[in-house]
Amino acid sequence: MTHRITTLLTAEHLRRSLAEDARTGLSSSPKWLPPKYFYDRRGSELFEEITRLPEYYPTRTERALLTEHAREIAEASGAEVLLELGSGSSEKTRLLLDALTQAGQLTTYVPVDVSASALTQAMDALAEERPGLALHGVVADFDQHLAQLPSPGRRLIALLGSTLGNYDRPGRERFLQSVAAAMQPGEGLLLGLDLVKDPGQLVAAYDDAAGVTAEFNLNALHVLNQSLGADFDTDGFRHLALWNADEERIEMRLVAQDSTRVELRELDLVIKFDEGEELLTELSCKFRRTSAARELTDAGFRNLRWWTDPEEAYALVLAKHSRNP
Known part of the structure; x- marks a missing residue:
């Protein structure tokens, strides 16, 4: 492939x-x-x-949520293509790839990252693991290149790892509007969001x-x-x-x-x-459900579906844009 x-x-x-x-x-x-x-x-x-690291809960919590809910996400998205922004090693992504494949929909994975070396390493591993899957990596800065990213079918655009939290509020508004403008009819956006919690736990995750x-x-x-x-x-x-x-x-x-x-x-x-x-x-x-939902709604997203862990430390959110069916 x-x-x-x-x-x-x-x-x-x-x-x-x-x-x-x-x-x-x-x-x-x-x-x-x-x-x-x-x-x-x-x-x-x-x-x-x-x-x-033991202190860094976001990755393992997000992985647990994907393990439990990837099938629901795949079915709700109806996606033929998984496009991942900031893909890194694509480790957690394999759970989504499995679910989309089992749903009989997946044709292509499009990992997007600023690091060419990380992208190449991840794609080499995936090519061996999944010889039937088309892989189209893109070295890009998604702050600049969203409109130029491949669209070889109906996409689920994923931004995991609470990367959305790297933007301040005005930056998030601009970014979400840019994502919405780049989406085609029927496509979905999957976000991982780290939620507000005890400050001691939060600081420890960033000062191991x-x-x-x-x-x-x-x-x-x-x-x-x-x-x-x-x-x-x-x-x-x-x-x-x-x-x-x-x-x-x-x-x-x-x-x-x-x-x-x-x-x-x-x-x-x-x-x-x-x-x-x-x-x-x-x-x-860090996010609260009410304010995050308001930000997504303000950017024109609808049909929000949420999945959280029992402690409500982290959330996965699937949304579609209001101009999309």
């Missing part, structure tokens, strides 16, 4: 985007970087390690005892060093994860241990950090 990769996000395009975001974010006050730049080869490996999340966070500086000729001393920064109760989100930051000066040679840019100054690297917003 077909096993191919389309590249919409070239290495040079990614470098230019990184350069623009680094110049803007590091020159801002407070300083920030988008989390998508965690995911070079090493960053992807570290994130897969994070998903196996083994320090893997800290290494993952610091990897953003390695990416800047390698891609933009920066001279960050990663030992001069420490990982911080905190709960912002007003915004109901985890914020991951890097904190300068001392006053320091960083040069980004490729940008002809020098950035100064004061002692204790923070660089925001990731938002992880």
